[in-house]
Amino acid sequence: MxxxxxxxxxxxxxxxxxxxxxxxxxxxxxxxxxxxxxxxxxxxxxxxxxxxxxxxxxxxxxxxxxxxxxxxxxxxxxxxxxKNKKQFHCQPCGICRIGPREKFFHCEKCNLCLANDLLGKHKCLENVSRQDCPVCMEDIHTSRIGAHVMPCGHLLHKTCFELMCRNGEYRCPLCMRSALNMEEYWEERDVEIAQSPMPPEFNSRKVKRQCNPALSQAVMEYRGKCVMC
Known part of the structure; x- marks a missing residue:
């Protein structure tokens, strides 16, 4: 060729x-x-x-x-x-990463190089990078596409995460926890709820349902907001 x-x-x-x-x-x-x-x-x-x-x-x-x-x-x-992209070879990863080296650390449990701003601020999952991307089902560890670390600790390709968000899906495809900080979204929903008062006969009504962020059978308010998380 x-x-x-x-x-x-x-x-x-x-x-x-x-x-x-x-x-x-x-x-x-x-x-x-x-x-x-x-x-x-x-x-x-x-x-x-x-x-x-x-x-x-x-x-x-x-x-x-x-x-x-x-x-x-x-x-x-x-x-x-x-071409020079400030690459460095990570011995534990077994492959070259795009650097510079000083901006990354290797997490032993995740078995993955992560940006320094995630040091002590990410949830560790054993060998998480050795799994395929749950969106495209392609390898993450050796991919030339960067990985996005979600709050739950699972990984997606950055491009797959962006596509997922553009399609209005904001949950991890693996554990169904929130993939984003949803505080602003819930604040908007609170404003909408305040503008449409609940009929008196439903004010004290509650239901039980599974809450993914809380990972428990939580008691939910009628409007769907978890009382645990």
Missing amino acids: AATAAGCQHYVRKCLLKAPCCEKFYVCHLCHDDEENHKLDRFQVREVKCAVCDAVQQAQQACRRCGVTFSEYYCDICHLYD
Whole structure:
């Protein structure tokens, strides 16, 4: 598969990877996976071909024949070639992340790199990043799309979360807890309720129903507001 000086739609690079599974050359593992009926394990890549002089050689950052630099960033573990996005290789994650490194920490329980502003402020779930996105059912851990951490601790692709919100769905697809801070929404509902008084015969009426945020069989006010949360 031919490469251009710019690489492919996924990465900016001047080389092609030799797939150890089928010994074909592709610009990246994603290009390979789109064409073949099997997946390329980029960790097993041993050889690359220069897109400038066609020299096949051991995986490295610069061509041994013409001297061209294959990419601004190179990881000799992931065999990731790309333009500089301040990437860093996270050993516990086992892959490269877009940085800079100093803005992230690795949560041992979640087994995931998270932004520093979530340190001590997120709910930990064991190996949460090793699950597929519950919206698109695609892998989250190795995805090039960033992950969105919800208050319940579950993860979605950021793009999937935005799509979910645009479609008027504000609950986690896995546990059904609120995915957003709903205080403003409830304040608006309180104003609407105040403008439409309850008929006297229903003032003390209550019902029982499951409250997802409280995760209990809560006693609910007739208008639907949980008395526990």
